[in-house]
Amino acid sequence: MRSRFVKYAAVGAVATAVHYGVLVVAVETALLAPPLAAALGAWIGAQVAFAGNAWFTFRGTKATLGAWLRFQLAAAIGAALSFALVAAGVRIGLHYLVAQAIATLLTLVVTFEINRRWSFAAPTPPRA
8 A cells, every 4th residue: 555655646746746836827927816726726736646546556447437536526625625724824824835735745645545445446346
C-alpha cells in the first residue's frame, strides 16, 4: 500500500501543479477570489489526477465510467474540503498559498483513502 500511496502522491503532485497554476492565475489576474479559484483549480487538477491514477497508480483496475464518476465525487469532496480550508485560512489571516498548501496535504490523505477503497476498488463478488 505504501508504494501505491507514493504513486498516488506523485500523480497528485502533477495534478497539484495544474491546480496551483489555475489558482495563481485566477487570483493574480483578479478573475476569482482565492476560495473559488482553489475550487476551480482542484476540479481541473482532478481530471489530470483521474487520468494519471487510472493509468499509473491503480493500473490493475478498469477506468470505467463508474470509476470516473466515483472519482469525480471524491474530487468534489476534496474540493469542498479544500474550499473550506482555504476560506478558513484566509479568514484567519493566512496567505492564500499557505492555506492552500495545508488544504492540499489534508485532502491528499482523505482522497487517497476514498479512491483506494471506492473509486478504483476491485468489485467484490456477490455473496451466494
